[in-house]
Amino acid sequence: MRKTKRVKVLGWRWRRNELRRHSDAVEAWIxxxxxxxxxxxxxxAGVAGAQAFEAAQARSxxxxxxxxxxxxxxxxxxxxxxxxHSRVRANVRWTDAxxxxxxxxxxxxxxxxxxxSVPVWTxxxxxxxxxxxxxxxxxxxxxxxxxxxxxxxxxxxxxxxRLIRLxxxxxATDQWGEEWERTGARWGRRTx
Numbered sequence: 031m032r033k034t035k036r037v038k039v040l041g042w043r044w045r046r047n048e049l050r051r052h053s054d055a056v057e058a059w060i061x062x063x064x065x066x067x068x069x070x071x072x073x074x075a076g077v078a079g080a081q082a083f084e085a086a087q088a089r090s091x092x093x094x095x096x097x098x099x100x101x102x103x104x105x106x107x108x109x110x111x112x113x114x115h116s117r118v119r120a121n122v123r124w125t126d127a128x129x130x131x132x133x134x135x136x137x138x139x140x141x142x143x144x145x146x147s148v149p150v151w152t153x154x155x156x157x158x159x160x161x162x163x164x165x166x167x168x169x170x171x172x173x174x175x176x177x178x179x180x181x182x183x184x185x186x187x188x189x190x191x192r193l194i195r196l197x198x199x200x201x202a203t204d205q206w207g208e209e210w211e212r213t214g215a216r217w218g219r220r221t222x
Contacts, residue, residue: 053202057195064191068184076180083175084168091162099124099150101142102133116140122148126156134158 039045099122120138125131136158138148153159163171 051202053198053205056198060191060195060198064188064195068187068191071187072180072184075183076176079179080172080176084172087163087168087172090159091168093154094151094159094162095127095154097124097126097150097152098147099136101138101144101146101148103144104138104142120148122150124150124152126152128156130156132156 102121102123104118104120116139117137118140119135120142121133122136122138123131123133134157136148136150142148151159151161162168
């Protein structure tokens with residue numbers, strides 16, 4: 031059996047021809063609108079996501095305060111934090127801005143002696159938090175958040191366009207089946 035080569039004709043749904051159905055033109059408009067809205071919507075979602083993440087980064091940079099803590103002792107063996115074993119978890123004590131003495135577990139350099147002072151970061155409520163990101167890391171995170179939000183927004187719109195297109199396609203197939211039933215009945219008659 032010989033294989034037939036399928037030829038794609040650019041813009042065939044837009045051209046006038048006897049074989050083009052109304053649903054073909056509707057599908058073409060749906061695809062065009064979906065891509066246009068996905069591009070615009072993805073850009074808007076990306077900018078909004080980046081701005082929201084940037085505001086959160088700036089807020090955390092303002093709320094985080096440095097403090098000096100005293101190492102009370104390391105937690106049991108096997109509590110290494112970094113893959114290269116350069117940091118471990120240790121119990122530390124510090125005094126917050128209100129004068130309250132607090133204790134918690136923090137990441138410290140491996141080999142830090144008990145009684146040593148280590149820098150820690152606290153939030154406005156005296157809880158330990160991670161060190162604020164450097165400007166380069168913060169910028170990279172904002173770009174990644176914006177890109178992710180933009181892609182998610184664009185894909186959401188494209189998925190919606192695909193669902194609408196499938197619905198139009200199913201309706202066109204049903205109409206074609208009904209027309210075939212009517213035509214097939216006439217073909218079955220003898221004209222003797």
